[in-house]
Amino acid sequence: MEAVDLTAEQRAIIEADASDLAVSAGAGSGKTRVLVERYVQLLRECSIPQIAAITFTEAAAAEMRDRVRREVMSDPALEQHRALLDEAAIGTVHSLGLRLLREHPVEAGLDPAAAVLADDEAELLRRAACIEAIDAAAEVGGERTRALLGLGVYHAGLQLPRMVAQRDAVGAAFAAMGAYSADWPSYVRATLEAHYEPRQTAIRGQAEEIAWQIRRDAGNVTERLAEVAGAVLQPLTAAREAREWGDFAALLAEARSQTNLQSGGNAPAAVNVKGAMKELRELDDDAGKLPAWNEHDEPALEVLAGLRALFEDSVRRYEAAKQAQNALDYLDLELGAVDLLRDHPAVAAAVRGRFLHLMVDESQDINPVQAELIELIAGGNGDGARPALFLVGDARQSIYRFRGADVHRFPAQQALV
Template identity: 30%
Template sequence: MKHDIVDADARAQALDVTRSWIVQAPAGSGKTELLTQRYLALLARVSQPEDVLAITFTRKAAAEMRRRILNALDCARSQPCPALAHQRQTWELAKKVLVQDDRCEWALRDSPSRLRIQTIDSLCASLVRQMPVTAGLGAVPATTTEPDPLYREAARATLVRLESGHNGCASVRCLLGHLDNNVMRTETMVALMLAKRDQWLRHVADPGDFRIGRESLEAVLRSLVKETLLQARSLLVQSPFVDLLESVQYAARNCQKADQDSPIRHCLGLRDWPEAAYEALPQWQGLATLLLTDKDQWRATVSVQVGFPAKTAGKDAAQKQEFDLRKQAFLELLSELRGNESMRLALASIRRVPAPCYQDDQWQVLEALFEVLRIAVAELKLIFQAQGQADFSEVMMASVVALGHPDNPSDLALQLDHRIQHLLVDEFQDTSITQFGLFEKLVAGWQSDDGRTLFVVGDPMQSIYRFREAEVGLFLRARRHGIGDVPLHPLQLSVNFRAVSGLVDWFNQTFKQVFPSTDNITTGAIRYAMADALGQDQADIQIHPFIGADGDQEPARVLAIIDRIRHIEPTASIAILVRSRTHLVPITTAMDAHGVEWHGVDIERLAQRSVVRDLRSLLHALLNLDDRLSWLSILRAPWCGIGLADLLAITTKAGNGVLWNVLGHGVTCEGLSPHARAALARCSQ
């Protein structure tokens, strides 16, 4: 059956190698195939294969892309043109590469390493190796994958300054005082900050940098407050604000009369919704307190604590009636707002927004923290040099330094500018700010009409590297403003080749409600992109929720579902997906107990299998006759199977001595069951 691909035009445009693109490619949309085709299309036009550089974030992704390209070249070399459209297109592109290969004598078949497909970490390491002095690392260090002990050592060396009286001891003293003189906690926090220094070092490295001045940082806070308030105001002005404002005024007056220390009092005299300015933040927080509970949910009831006295608190019949009418009117307004999830989230965010200004004591601690962090980074560099090691962040930042400044590029940057004609970046949604800066330097000086192109692909809906400072907002920023001087034309892939239409429809209905309704560069909010199914095959989506203690019943339900599927379709393949390996333990245990065979890769550690544990215990016992725990383990193992009561009798007989000395006399050991006597007699032979 032939199906029309609704995003075929976007896929065709992505192969226009005269333009630069940013492609949003959701899971299952054929992103890797598109990258492969783009890479082949570029290879067919360049004079040297090294002119095309593809960057991925994992070695697995780099290996997969290299494998696909080499397979495409092999197929074009030895096989006829395929019948399927996408395979035919890849074959035709690879055929053109082979023509260029012969014309330019690249010998890609014998030298596949000329294909430049690297991870971001590999690229940074290669840049540092070419310019070690300019990068500031000197001799190229080994990259460690376990830098935590080095962070700890640097943090400890920083705090020691308090005792030595070296520069910075006053800042260390201030920071320690702020953290209740808890040295271990302070050391841990400094070490954690060192692990993320690529996020903040560029801001605090220079003590005189105006960007870390009090006015600059408070301006950032005020901007954040304003953006949060703007979003809330745009939603609230659409509500029945006249009646709601009357209720707000009523509640504020009552809170003031009762002399309650409530943020609602700041709403007194409010005639319209507050302006989206930081000066009005107290009024906005009063509104949030009135409308939401402490758990940021719409209020279902109101009381005197939020300015609505109970009916029984009225002094006379008229006042009692007023109290009741006011309360009921406000509850009706709340019921109208209850379905407005966007407004609830906006009001909840107002509660968490930071104060727009620092208190003097807060600023003193912040300045001390800046100096302590600068000292900690210096200590870490000394440790790196002494041990000849560096972490990925150090290599990354050094590579950025090695390229110089866009207005004053280094020799390496000029060399790369001449060598790299086309740059492709995979999984762009996982780009950090430092990596984004690296890409900006790699394309510095590029012009839209000089024949060089930038092609980035990613899915901001599935960013996974927040722990590495991946910023989804960078994807939105690149889509809107480009990278460096290179404008990027946006493309959207929508067809999902992996899932049937029933699943795709369910994804669209479900995740559209989960994702925000609008994009936001500052917060990294990304709206859901609707997907299209290739075919019309249906799927049955069933949800079996388990709440609280009911979760213990999950393995039994999973087994029941497996049995039902096998009864209907005995040859069906069944997959079980979980959040982490730990969630699989009760399920796999239940399947083992019921004789359900299953296969998993890297799910169950070999060392944790019972047979392996028993064999290890046997080995330890034979190597060390005094290893009581191992001897007890092998006596409990299936080949012996002695019960706990019999083990107690044996250990009582042995006392503090070696179990081996009494095992040979087990048949005469008092208190042993017949089964234990027989088992010991059998094993002793």
């Protein structure tokens, strides 16, 4: 690839010193090209075994390996690296996990003969395990049967395999809720309130601002518009005193219902009042997207207790099926690598010392387990060498949220650099 084809900004990124670097760029901006060129540039200072590059699909990994190979084979200055091209640690995050586990099988407790299930193979096992759990629940009765009746067998069959695929996160969420379903309403309610409170507070503040705007100009508009303004202000004023979000949202909706006025004149005051009413309608739309605790929630949690039991039985059956085949899925590789580095400081130190550079493509698609693995390798613990971290991503472009990827992880990873 000719350097003349690169923009000045791309060239600066590629030639930056060996410190940590995070690059945020949109689709079509040449992120993969920069990643490859950066990798090749690093080969002028270190060797292939000292660089690990993570992509998020096998196809992307194959493309990057092919591009790196072409660059190395065509550049006489990189001739010394050609014999090691097949050893390049360029692959998905679970392939890196597998590499680490197989390099340290004793510490990881890994059977070297264990097979790795492809995505479709693992999905078939998960579905079979969940069907067995559903069939068993239908026979034994109790909370699991009530969950099936509440959810419907079809929807349970759809959701359970997805939950088992993300069993670490789902299991942690259930564990955080406590052991007894009687405790769950207060937990769920408190969790919802804590999560949505900042947005709820902002909406309350915007509602007060809208009320102030209407009140300021309502005395200078037509009689009909003033009448409508008064009808809007009455529930908006009451909303200020509403302590519960559900009560506030109901009053906001009532205020919004009074704003359907098609006339009122074009005087500045009228324009201001009608503009404030338009903002009120938009604000009510935003408020409607936030959940509010209501009388239907506690009965729903009774179904959740049975769903938890179904989930746990499905996981047990899935783990037994994998054990019978002496097989691991991708999540096992990621969790196993995290446990290996977290529980064996000497291994973690060796890995951090071995890699001089860790490159991560499509960082916005990182899930929490993968983020922890990357941090264990590149974050270090302040008492030794660690690889320089090179992140490439676009927070607006996450495509793997269905796998548990968290778009908010990209800014969190950027904080590492």
